[in-house]
Amino acid sequence: MTSPTPSGDPVQAQYEQWVYPEPIRDLSDPQVRRVRDAGDPDVLGHAYWPDRPPRRGLHILIAGCGSNAAARYAFHHPEATVIGVDLSEASLAHERRLKEQHRLDNLTLHKGRIEDIERLGLSFDLVDSTGVLHHLPEPERGIQALAKVLRPDGAMFVMLYGAYGRTGVYMLQRLFRMLGVGQSPADVAFVKQVLGALKMDHPARAYIESAKDIHFDAGIVDTFLHPQDRAYTVAGCIDLLDRAGLVLQGWLDNCYYYPEWQMARDHPLFERLSRLPDPQLWQAMELFHGRISVHSFFACHRTRDPASYRIDFARPDFMAMAPMRRMGLVCFTGTDGTVALERAPFPKITLRDSHAAIFRQVDDRKTVGECFRASGVHAESEEIAASFCRGMFRDLWRLGCVDLLFPSALAR
Numbered sequence: 001m002t003s004p005t006p007s008g009d010p011v012q013a014q015y016e017q018w019v020y021p022e023p024i025r026d027l028s029d030p031q032v033r034r035v036r037d038a039g040d041p042d043v044l045g046h047a048y049w050p051d052r053p054p055r056r057g058l059h060i061l062i063a064g065c066g067s068n069a070a071a072r073y074a075f076h077h078p079e080a081t082v083i084g085v086d087l088s089e090a091s092l093a094h095e096r097r098l099k100e101q102h103r104l105d106n107l108t109l110h111k112g113r114i115e116d117i118e119r120l121g122l123s124f125d126l127v128d129s130t131g132v133l134h135h136l137p138e139p140e141r142g143i144q145a146l147a148k149v150l151r152p153d154g155a156m157f158v159m160l161y162g163a164y165g166r167t168g169v170y171m172l173q174r175l176f177r178m179l180g181v182g183q184s185p186a187d188v189a190f191v192k193q194v195l196g197a198l199k200m201d202h203p204a205r206a207y208i209e210s211a212k213d214i215h216f217d218a219g220i221v222d223t224f225l226h227p228q229d230r231a232y233t234v235a236g237c238i239d240l241l242d243r244a245g246l247v248l249q250g251w252l253d254n255c256y257y258y259p260e261w262q263m264a265r266d267h268p269l270f271e272r273l274s275r276l277p278d279p280q281l282w283q284a285m286e287l288f289h290g291r292i293s294v295h296s297f298f299a300c301h302r303t304r305d306p307a308s309y310r311i312d313f314a315r316p317d318f319m320a321m322a323p324m325r326r327m328g329l330v331c332f333t334g335t336d337g338t339v340a341l342e343r344a345p346f347p348k349i350t351l352r353d354s355h356a357a358i359f360r361q362v363d364d365r366k367t368v369g370e371c372f373r374a375s376g377v378h379a380e381s382e383e384i385a386a387s388f389c390r391g392m393f394r395d396l397w398r399l400g401c402v403d404l405l406f407p408s409a410l411a412r
């Protein structure tokens with residue numbers, strides 16, 4: 001890529017000095033192996049393309065790859081062609097080290113700006129841009145450039161900062177700017193001292209307690225001393241996509257955007273929320289939750305046929321769809337057959353008996369109908385069974401626990 005970054009760019013300068021995220025030493029380490037990028041097709045492939053069998057040989061762009069992500073994708077998907085782009089030479093140097101160490105011949109790295117991505121002359125089935133667009137001077141230009149290299153049936157995974165959950169972070173960023181705190185190691189030490197003195201009820205407190213990346217110095221800089229970052233509401237995410245001719249296909253974690261995991265069904269708010277169409281429901285849930293600090297979602301071209309990816313729980317052949325457990329789902333089966341689902345920070349959910357019996361049959365192969373029949377749950381008619389399963393799997397989908405594959409995706 002022949003796109004020199006503007007000299008004096010403070011964002012580039014930061015990522016040259018403070019490589020982010022913390023560099024991984026060995027991708028084959030069992031502990032490291034277990035961690036996947038959220039946009040990885042093994043995590044979200046069923047949701048990206050529910051109408052097709054799992055896709056191999058994908059062309060994947062990691063836009064703003066940082067120090068690890070492009071190599072991690074290439075490592076887990078040897079049959080894919082992975083391109084990593086970043087403006088930080090220091091980050092790319094680490095990606096190169098991982099490439100050599102693990103002989104990742106399927107990985108190509110380019111130094112350059114997302115805004116200039118078209119210059120590569122390539123197109124992609126999957127574009128992952130995690131934690132990057134909100135640092136661009138004009139995020140709209142960045143996402144428009146990415147949309148241009150996304151294939152017509154491609155999927156784009158994006159993580160943007162969430163406005164409400166970062167309120168306290170922006171207060172501290174402002175404090176540090178007022179005090180003239182820069183990005184030197186001494187400045188980082190000072191920030192740590194301030195964080196240590198923060199009151200228990202400061203609006204940044206909850207963020208700090210749940211943040212995974214402020215335990216290393218580059219994470220402190222990235223969070224509190226960044227020269228350029230902005231945050232988005234749900235409506236802002238949808239608007240940004242719209243400006244690039246894209247539509248929101250789905251959320252990484254439905255449990256934040258639907259009420260099922262966040263309140264009792266008999267709560268009066270639940271009933272009122274149920275009357276809202278999806279985009280308004282998501283906005284309402286964002287306000288109710290109050291602390292969403294990142295929005296992770298996937299999008300596709302507006303021109304892509306929604307029938308190829310929208311999950312229609314009313315479709316006549318619903319019983320021929322296949323439920324797939326979301327990778328990483330924490331699920332306990334008790335000796336008495338009870339099933340409990342766990343999704344921090346929410347309380348554990350225990351499925352009631354008939355739901356547990358059906359859920360235990362979900363093995364990523366059986367259809368909904370097969371799960372129902374194998375469960376031993378009795379229904380007086382096929383219509384009643386289908387209606388029961390529609391409700392149950394809609395709940396599980398809204399809890400973020402399952403994806404559903406269309407009959408056309410089941411190669412039998």
Ligand SMILES: C[S@@+](CC[C@H](N)C(=O)[O-])C[C@H]1O[C@@H](n2cnc3c(N)ncnc32)[C@H](O)[C@@H]1O
Nearest residue numbers: 015064065066086087088112113114130131132
């Ligand atoms: C917060 S890090 C995220 C890294 C990676 N996506 C991840 O999630 O691990 C942001 C990365 O985006 C890169 N970046 C920022 N602006 C960019 C731009 N305009 N074009 C390309 N890369 C950019 C930075 O150099 C940095 O490595």
